[in-house]
Amino acid sequence: MQSIDTYNFSGKKAIIRVDFNVPLNEQFEITDDTRIRAAIPTIKKVLDGNGSAILMSHLGRPKGVDAKFSLKHIVAHLTKSIGVEVKFADDCIGESAKTMAANLKPGEVLLLENLRYYKEEEKGDEEFAKKLAGLADLWINDAFGTAHRAHASTAVIAKFFPEAKMFGYVMESELSSVDKVLKDTKRPLTAIMGGAKVSSKIEIIKTLMSQVDHLIIGGGMTYTFVKAMGGTIGNSLVEDDKLETAREILQKAKENNVKLHLATDALIADAFSNDANTKVCDVNAIPEGWMGLDVADATIESFKKVIEESKTILWNGPVGVFEMDNFAKGTKAIADAIVTATEKGAFSLIGGGDSVAAINKYGLADKVSYVSTGGGALLEYIEGKELPGVTAIRG
Ligand SMILES: Nc1ncnc2c1ncn2[C@@H]1O[C@H](COP(=O)(O)OP(=O)(O)OP(=O)(O)O)[C@@H](O)[C@H]1O
Numbered sequence: 001m002q003s004i005d006t007y008n009f010s011g012k013k014a015i016i017r018v019d020f021n022v023p024l025n026e027q028f029e030i031t032d033d034t035r036i037r038a039a040i041p042t043i044k045k046v047l048d049g050n051g052s053a054i055l056m057s058h059l060g061r062p063k064g065v066d067a068k069f070s071l072k073h074i075v076a077h078l079t080k081s082i083g084v085e086v087k088f089a090d091d092c093i094g095e096s097a098k099t100m101a102a103n104l105k106p107g108e109v110l111l112l113e114n115l116r117y118y119k120e121e122e123k124g125d126e127e128f129a130k131k132l133a134g135l136a137d138l139w140i141n142d143a144f145g146t147a148h149r150a151h152a153s154t155a156v157i158a159k160f161f162p163e164a165k166m167f168g169y170v171m172e173s174e175l176s177s178v179d180k181v182l183k184d185t186k187r188p189l190t191a192i193m194g195g196a197k198v199s200s201k202i203e204i205i206k207t208l209m210s211q212v213d214h215l216i217i218g219g220g221m222t223y224t225f226v227k228a229m230g231g232t233i234g235n236s237l238v239e240d241d242k243l244e245t246a247r248e249i250l251q252k253a254k255e256n257n258v259k260l261h262l263a264t265d266a267l268i269a270d271a272f273s274n275d276a277n278t279k280v281c282d283v284n285a286i287p288e289g290w291m292g293l294d295v296a297d298a299t300i301e302s303f304k305k306v307i308e309e310s311k312t313i314l315w316n317g318p319v320g321v322f323e324m325d326n327f328a329k330g331t332k333a334i335a336d337a338i339v340t341a342t343e344k345g346a347f348s349l350i351g352g353g354d355s356v357a358a359i360n361k362y363g364l365a366d367k368v369s370y371v372s373t374g375g376g377a378l379l380e381y382i383e384g385k386e387l388p389g390v391t392a393i394r395g
């Protein structure tokens with residue numbers, strides 16, 4: 001396996017798979033550039049070694065060519081972040097990309113247009129991968145956020161670079177940070193799972209039950225558990241077809257001696273709006289027409305205590321609708337408690353688009369041990385699944 005630290009990039013063109021799938025607002029401005037900032041050291045390493053960098057990524061889930069998903073929206077921001085003018089090819093394969101790549105000089109950077117404008121990317125098409133590979137001398141995979149996808153640019157392309165493929169620094173640090181949580185765990189290990197994607201996350205909770213000491217359930221996830229235990233949840237978010245899974249998890253917690261912490265009180269609202277009427281009530285007794293949108297004070301206190309006594313912390317998913325100021329208190333309190341634990345020596349790992357957005361919003365990203373660029377990829381890696389983007393390099 002080649003290493004980015006020792007490879008001689010001089011005069012070479014590196015095609016780097018990055019994950020620049022960043023959130024954009026209506027004006028196409030980047031609202032969280034964590035993924036771009038993370039990729040800079042890899043790009044600079046190539047440039048400083050007298051090589052040139054061809055960057056390729058997807059953005060969103062376009063169905064064919066769609067200007068809304070063009071990577072041209074990030075060119076200016078990227079130029080500023082790298083400190084080198086980024087050239088842009090309005091196609092990722094074809095004549096323009098080929099010519100621009102061929103003319104690229106050492107120290108220069110070229111960004112290719114959205115890979116997902118071609119359905120061949122997600123299909124893992126070999127011919128498409130070959131065309132991408134033809135632009136460069138070596139392949140660096142630095143797209144941890146997309147490492148769980150077996151796509152042309154994340155995995156299939158590897159076969160065209162048997163002797164010249166390597167991880168970038170994002171991949172290296174993501175894998176070693178997660179490995180640290182999984183293998184070298186200081187206990188107690190606490191996982192905090194919140195957010196809204198109950199069905200995709202409840203399965204990973206099942207796996208986590210054999211790894212964690214404490215499991216804190218927050219956010220929209222709460223109400224599927226409360227209902228499974230016979231509580232009344234009003235109009236709160238719930239996934240009825242996961243009630244049985246929730247019961248299995250409760251049972252597994254008992255068997256594995258995992259301390260499962262569920263909210264006891266909730267801040268409820270009569271509409272999904274920052275202006276809704278609110279009140280605090282017992283989490284098991286939410287009236288019809290009301291929904292739980294944040295944890296309330298008693299829960300915050302008990303969650304805080306568990307977090308602050310933990311030695312390893314994994315956080316995925318906010319515990320309330322933190323985008324609305326009136327329902328952000330719980331998520332802010334969790335972030336603060338994680339910072340306190342980290343200051344006391346705990347290792348804290350934060351992953352998932354909205355959890356990372358929350359930690360950035362509160363200016364606390366530098367005060368936790370590791371902020372992951374992965375959402376789904378991080379969860380799949382923790383679950384113990386093989387990531388195609390990792391296998392493509394490591395074999
Ligand atoms: N009680 C709740 N009811 C409804 N939505 C909630 C509740 N609590 C949190 N949420 C919402 O959950 C969303 C985030 O959920 P999500 O599962 O996507 O987490 P994430 O951190 O982005 O992880 P990933 O990137 O892996 O998807 C936020 O938009 C937040 O408003």
Ligand SMILES: O=C(O)[C@H](O)COP(=O)(O)O
Pocket residue numbers: 019021060061145146149374375376377
């Ligand atoms: O945001 C992500 O999780 C990655 O960029 C992967 O995106 P995808 O879920 O559309 O494949």
